[in-house]
Amino acid sequence: MPKDYIYPEFEIVRNEGRCTVCRRCEEQCANRAHAFDAATSRMTAEDARCVDCHRCVAMCPAHALKIVQSSHTFRPGANWTRDAITDIHRQAGSGGALLTSMGTPKDYPVYWDKLLINASQVTNPSIDPLREPMETKVFLGQKHTHIQRDESGRICTELHPQITLATPILFSAMSYGSLSYNAHESLARAAQELGICYNSGEGGLHEDLYHYGPNTIVQVASGRFGVHPGYLKAGAAIEIKMGQGAKPGIGGHLPAEKVMGDVSRTRMIPQGTEAISPAPHHDIYSIEDLRQLVYTLKEATDYKKPIIVKIAAVHNISAIASGVARSGADIIAIDGFRGGTGAAPARIRDNVGIPIELALASVDARLREEGIRGSISIIAGGSIRNSADVVRAIALGADAVYIATGALLAMGCHLCRSCHLGRCNWGIATQLPELVSRLDPEEGKRRLVNLITAWTYEIKEMMGGMGINSIEALKGNRLMLRGIGLTQKELDILGVLHAGE
Amino acid sequence: MSIEGQVRIPSGCAITSVFSKSGENISGRLVVDSIATMHERSNGLGGGFAGYGIYPQYKDLYAFHIFYDTLAARQACEAFIDRHFDVVNLSKIPVRKHPNIIDEPLIWRYFLTPLPTKLKDSQLDESEFTKRCVIRINDSIEGAYVFSSGKNMGVFKAVGYPEDVGDFYRLEDYEGYCWTAHGRYPTNTPGWWGGAHPFALLGYSIVHNGEISSYDANRRFIEMYGYRCNLQTDTEVITYIVDFLHRRRGLTLAEVASVIAAPFWTTIATKPAEEREKLTYLRNTFASLLITGPFSILLGFDGGIMALNDRLKLRSMVVGERGDRVYIASEECAIRVMEPDLEKLWAPRGGEPVIVRLNAGAQGR
Ligand code: SF4
Ligand code: SF4
Numbered sequence: 001m002p003k004d005y006i007y008p009e010f011e012i013v014r015n016e017g018r019c020t021v022c023r024r025c026e027e028q029c030a031n032r033a034h035a036f037d038a039a040t041s042r043m044t045a046e047d048a049r050c051v052d053c054h055r056c057v058a059m060c061p062a063h064a065l066k067i068v069q070s071s072h073t074f075r076p077g078a079n080w081t082r083d084a085i086t087d088i089h090r091q092a093g094s095g096g097a098l099l100t101s102m103g104t105p106k107d108y109p110v111y112w113d114k115l116l117i118n119a120s121q122v123t124n125p126s127i128d129p130l131r132e133p134m135e136t137k138v139f140l141g142q143k144h145t146h147i148q149r150d151e152s153g154r155i156c157t158e159l160h161p162q163i164t165l166a167t168p169i170l171f172s173a174m175s176y177g178s179l180s181y182n183a184h185e186s187l188a189r190a191a192q193e194l195g196i197c198y199n200s201g202e203g204g205l206h207e208d209l210y211h212y213g214p215n216t217i218v219q220v221a222s223g224r225f226g227v228h229p230g231y232l233k234a235g236a237a238i239e240i241k242m243g244q245g246a247k248p249g250i251g252g253h254l255p256a257e258k259v260m261g262d263v264s265r266t267r268m269i270p271q272g273t274e275a276i277s278p279a280p281h282h283d284i285y286s287i288e289d290l291r292q293l294v295y296t297l298k299e300a301t302d303y304k305k306p307i308i309v310k311i312a313a314v315h316n317i318s319a320i321a322s323g324v325a326r327s328g329a330d331i332i333a334i335d336g337f338r339g340g341t342g343a344a345p346a347r348i349r350d351n352v353g354i355p356i357e358l359a360l361a362s363v364d365a366r367l368r369e370e371g372i373r374g375s376i377s378i379i380a381g382g383s384i385r386n387s388a389d390v391v392r393a394i395a396l397g398a399d400a401v402y403i404a405t406g407a408l409l410a411m412g413c414h415l416c417r418s419c420h421l422g423r424c425n426w427g428i429a430t431q432l433p434e435l436v437s438r439l440d441p442e443e444g445k446r447r448l449v450n451l452i453t454a455w456t457y458e459i460k461e462m463m464g465g466m467g468i469n470s471i472e473a474l475k476g477n478r479l480m481l482r483g484i485g486l487t488q489k490e491l492d493i494l495g496v497l498h499a500g501e
Numbered sequence: 502m503s504i505e506g507q508v509r510i511p512s513g514c515a516i517t518s519v520f521s522k523s524g525e526n527i528s529g530r531l532v533v534d535s536i537a538t539m540h541e542r543s544n545g546l547g548g549g550f551a552g553y554g555i556y557p558q559y560k561d562l563y564a565f566h567i568f569y570d571t572l573a574a575r576q577a578c579e580a581f582i583d584r585h586f587d588v589v590n591l592s593k594i595p596v597r598k599h600p601n602i603i604d605e606p607l608i609w610r611y612f613l614t615p616l617p618t619k620l621k622d623s624q625l626d627e628s629e630f631t632k633r634c635v636i637r638i639n640d641s642i643e644g645a646y647v648f649s650s651g652k653n654m655g656v657f658k659a660v661g662y663p664e665d666v667g668d669f670y671r672l673e674d675y676e677g678y679c680w681t682a683h684g685r686y687p688t689n690t691p692g693w694w695g696g697a698h699p700f701a702l703l704g705y706s707i708v709h710n711g712e713i714s715s716y717d718a719n720r721r722f723i724e725m726y727g728y729r730c731n732l733q734t735d736t737e738v739i740t741y742i743v744d745f746l747h748r749r750r751g752l753t754l755a756e757v758a759s760v761i762a763a764p765f766w767t768t769i770a771t772k773p774a775e776e777r778e779k780l781t782y783l784r785n786t787f788a789s790l791l792i793t794g795p796f797s798i799l800l801g802f803d804g805g806i807m808a809l810n811d812r813l814k815l816r817s818m819v820v821g822e823r824g825d826r827v828y829i830a831s832e833e834c835a836i837r838v839m840e841p842d843l844e845k846l847w848a849p850r851g852g853e854p855v856i857v858r859l860n861a862g863a864q865g866r
Contacts, residue, residue, distance in 0.1 A: 120794075121858070125815055132813060143785065145726075147748060157778045233601070368724070373725060468793045469812075473792070473794075475718055476721045
């Protein structure tokens with residue numbers, strides 16, 4: 001139907017002078033954007049199939065390819081933009097919700113970029129991380145300050161269960177099924193080498209990955225996929241997924257074609273069935289119910305594992321967090337609305353929820369006002385892009401941060417936002433064996449380890465600049481931040497002064 | 502210009518102290534002479550002293566020293582005090598006019614004890630009740646500021662060079678087993694007497710040299726436990742931390758030191774199992790009370806004194822000893838002027854507390 005024809009967003013530009021017609025691009029592109037034309041002995045390209053994942057660009061031995069944004073245009077308008085128009089054409093044609101993946105591309109304020117970090121001058125020396133010890137180890141879990149002593153006066157050192165991290169970064173939940181086995185194994189190996197944790201996501205844990213348990217957080221989501229006693233006991237902690245920043249208020253959906261072989265076995269559902277996790281947990285309709293699930297999981301694991309409750313950053317976040325802190329949970333993970341996803345309705349991803357910076361600042365302030373900040377640790381996630389974002393998140397009050405998109409990028413993702421199509425050319429968000437094999441878990445691990453090592457070094461450098469030699473002295477240390485270009489209301493919510501004040 | 506409390510003012514400083522383990526009476530004059538040698542480390546914008554064992558005749562009563570900006574503040578504060586305490590004695594603190602000490606507030610002293618009925622109703626112990634009253638006054642009575650609230654001890658402080666402040670308060674008229682002193686080098690000029698040091702709460706007094714980089718992390722944590730950091734100074738937050746850990750949570754001073762100047766994880770890893778568990782527990786539980794950045798503090802408390810440096814030792818501090826006397830100061834010259842002929846002189850390592858107490862049975866206890 002010609003009405004629905006949408007001119008491709010990207011054009012594949014081949015430098016014919018350089019192209020040797022080796023046909024590698026054809027072989028690499030699972031979307032079949034490249035083809036060989038026997039009649040002319042030249043390569044052809046089908047722009048409409050290109051998702052802009054750069055696989056061919058990176059693999060072309062002659063550097064003959066580039067992908068450019070099409071200059072094709074509608075009559076320009078600030079209100080009826082290209083996306084606004086084509087979305088309508090698409091929906092008028094299909095009658096369905098628009099599906100997308102990864103974090104929202106919309107132009108919402110990124111508060112990280114409006115928070116500047118302090119450094120010492122004169123009155124207080126900066127510290128050189130290459131010469132002096134600089135500590136980034138953190139413990140996540142409940143911390144109660146009442147001291148108990150035995151008869152001989154020795155302090156009882158028994159604590160609520162904790163997770164120990166060598167650096168305050170964790171890989172956040174990405175399920176096996178939405179990600180390939182090799183991607184999961186890369187994350188697991190990297191977490192082990194780095195002394196941090198990765199998160200199984202809601203699709204269960206592949207049996208071959210159980211031995212990474214001490215560096216694994218196992219997730220329990222509304223679909224309960226792959227949940228059994230052995231799974232709960234396998235990890236360092238259990239995460240109850242109440243929500244996800246990219247799609248607050250709705251559940252997950254793994255298309256039937258990805259539910260094959262090991263994925264179906266690990267999820268404990270039949271092959272070729274849609275894996276749909278409901279929007280709410282059907283045993284949690286209120287905060288008391290959450291408490292029951294928290295304690296059910298604690299009972300099931302002999303009170304040895306910290307329980308994380310992950311919630312999406314929504315308008316009433318601080319009240320919700322206060323409830324979670326009183327539910328017996330040990331850690332709360334807050335996921336901001338710019339966070340990524342393997343598949344989500346575009347309208348929800350782009351419009352529902354609030355930024356992590358504001359959510360984190362108000363939750364931390366609220367829990368302190370109520371005197372219960374020590375009852376729960378906070379993990380902040382939802383678009384942490386670099387080490388400076390980590391520093392800012394911790395200074396606002398987080399104990400640690402979750403990263404996912406950053407981890408995928410490290411493994412080779414080029415952020416084409418097509419994960420939901422299942423044909424990830426980088427072997428990450430796919431179950432097609434020929435694509436999965438493109439990601440070598442050892443190479444994936446090496447790149448993840450490099451990334452976190454580099455960030456940790458940068459965090460130490462920034463801490464040293466501030467005259468801080470241990471990460472705990474940065475936590476909630478909002479005097480180390482100043483806002484730039486923010487309104488008084490924004491500054492008040494973030495609890496920081498403006499630059500120059 | 503904003504006064505202390507409306508803005509956070511970093512400052513460098515000098516500190517000194519003398520302690521008699523046998524509880525001998527030492528004149529306040531001695532420590533005034535000591536701090537005077539470090540004139541260059543102050544800039545005339547704050548000086549002060551704390552003396553312990555100076556009020557033996559009222560040793561079971563709380564001694565409140567209060568600055569009032571106005572008569573109205575005094576009336577409001579005294580009305581509050583009368584509602585909560587039995588006042589046994591009150592007077593102006595005697596001072597001597599000094600050309601360099603100007604703009605003095607009204608300076609009053611009260612010896613008092615909590616009203617038994619009020620105390621019972623509050624369901625608090627005497628010290629917690631008194632602490633809350635002090636915080637109430639400082640937080641809510643405009644122009645009134647309790648700057649000393651311990652038993653058998655007192656703080657004397659003002660805007661000026663410390664030796665002038667000592668003259669002003671006639672410290673030669675006081676005798677005690679322990680004195681600490683402070684000269685301040687703030688980086689702007691608040692000109693408010695409450696901002697001078699020592700900072701004190703109940704029997705704890707702190708003089709401190711340094712600028713801590715963990716300030717806001719520490720402040721935001723301790724404020725969860727009923728403290729209000731109105732002055733925004735390091736010394737204030739450190740005092741509250743000590744009060745919280747030592748008095749309220751019952752940690753020993755050595756344990757307090759291992760929270761606020763915690764050993765590095767690499768050091769903890771080398772300790773025997775029991776010690777390692779304890780240090781890990783304390784460091785984890787009180788993570789937000791770790792103090793980073795340069796500091797050297799002298800903590801005066803009932804019957805003793807503790808000296809502590811930050812764990813990298815970014816500020817100078819030396820200890821001298823002769824006989825039953827212990828001297829601790831930012832610079833050796835401040836000790837030599839008190840006792841030229843020392844038996845021992847050493848610089849404690851970063852994070853290693855030096856704790857000195859009165860001998861068993863010593864007077865002044
Ligand atoms: S990979 Fe490069 S050189 Fe090879 S066919 Fe494609 S465009 Fe030509
Ligand atoms: S994971 Fe793969 S499909 Fe998803 S955005 Fe990255 S490159 Fe594209």
